[in-house]
Amino acid sequence: MTQKADGRFEPSDALRALLGPERSARLEAALRGADAALVATELVLVFLAAHEDRRRVEWQPAGAKAERWLASQPARYDARPLL
Secondary structure, eight states: OOBOTTSOBOOOHHHHHHHHHHHHHHHHHHHTTSOHHHHHHHHHHHHHHHHOGGGHHHHHHHHHHHHHHHHTSSOOOOOGGGO
16 A cells, blocks of 8 residues: 555555455445545555554554545545445
8 A cells, every 4th residue: 555645545456355355355445435535545545553552652643644545625524334
């Protein structure tokens, strides 16, 4: 997963590999109905909080940047069901 300079994440092969086949299929379905960067950014944050909480100190700066980008968007997306 590579974060863009403005804080967003885009769907990528790295994200799909991290998610595995079942969750990747749910991601693809979600992408059909929502902004790709919005879905991917929300999903990355939910994934990190759920699976990498013990390393929060490492990813928190990138997470804060992603949260700032999300705050500037007109909508939000609940990515929790994708996990």
